[in-house]
Amino acid sequence: MSTGEAVAIAHPNVALSKYWGKRDGGGNFPAVPSLSITLAGLTTRTRVRWRSDLPNDRVVLDGRELRGPEAARALALVGRVRSELGLGASADVESLNDFPTASGLASSASGFAALALAAVPSGCDWEAARISDLARRASASAARSVFGGFVELEAGPRVAREDDFLAASQVAPPAHMPLVVLVCVTTEGPKAVSSTDGMRRTMANSPYAAAWVDHAPRLHRHLRDALLARDFERVGELAEASALAMHACAFAAGVTYWNAGTLEALAAVGALRADGTPAFATIDAGPHVKVLVRPEDAARAREVLGATPGVQRVIEATAGEGARLASAGEGP
Ligand code: DP6
Secondary structure, eight states: OEEEEEEEEEOOEEEEEOOOOBOSSSSOOBSSOEEEEEEESOOEEEEEEEETTOSSOEEEETTEEOOTHHHHHHHHHHHHHHHHHTOOSEEEEEEEESSOTTSSSOHHHHHHHHHHHHHSOGGGOOOHHHHHHHHHHHOHHHHHHTSOSEEEEOOOOSSOOTTOOOOOEEEEOGGGSOOEEEEEEOOSSOOSSOHHHHHHHHHHHOTTHHHHHHHHHHHHHHHHHHHHTTOHHHHHHHHHHHHHHHHHHHHTTTOOOOOHHHHHHHHHHHHHHHTTOOEEEEOOSSSOEEEEEOGGGHHHHHHHHHTSTTOOEEEEEEEOOOOEEOOTTOOO
16 A cells, blocks of 8 residues: 655756765765756656555665665665654655666766655655755765756765754756756766765875865865856866866775776867867766866767767766656656
8 A cells, every 4th residue: 555655856966066075973974065067868767655565665776676785875765754754654666767877977866866855755845955965865966966057065064963954055047057068978887986985985095085175175166156157167177177186086095987988088178178169077986077068069079079989978968957756657
């Protein structure tokens, strides 16, 4: 018997200023602020049914039931909702991505944003910020996918306590600064090191970890200012600088996400710039390169990037809307 059902739709985001590293003390609080664009064009659809006839929670992702550590974060999220709302039922979760899962295309961001929204029965009327805080506990970048356009997540409190509240917020709507993100897919396989593990190893072992935590907030503030001033080139430069600083810090701890295609795509971005096309690269915890261009340069940049060795395909995305509840017929 179903005691409530909701379907939510959410999109991944790409961070312009990167979150990498957590505060000590649990609760999944970022050590640095971050700012991202929520992307239209890549979608996660998640259905949650609260069922009194199901003995245990169940999570099915892309047709496969998750077990053990793979299911842990989703189960913790629905467990939190159950205890906060006093629900006497199990969650039956079904989720579908229309892009490669866990490959560095931020499927955990859209996945946990959709799950947080679908898990809270609509009659409960939780504000978006509360959904964002719930999503952050599972995956901090997911807090940002709750909102559309350009979205910021502050660092957590220096001495964070598990129950402190931290939600993302919108800095500017999608139309604020027209741009296109060209996602250069350099492998279809899953990534070797999760973001959680990669940042834990970076913070524990990188000789540059303290320098990153010191530098990232400044970079973030400059990027935010450039965004509010609609200065595309400055935003692009700072986004590239943030990604390179994050990866340099991770590399020094032996945490390497790049493949040969990553380097080829970075070189192609440099060549586009040398040729007079403002194009800027950013890279998350995977080997794909996400290239920021103005809409009028997208076709040319796509042609160049698509012909770059090691780039298997290029997905085009723009700034899009935040997570929302689906209407009938939009389910997974
Ligand atoms: C490189 O949000 O996946 O994409 O909170 O441990 O789940 P957890 O990490 P996650 O990390 C994202 C890292 C990043 C940069 C970013 O999105 O800001």
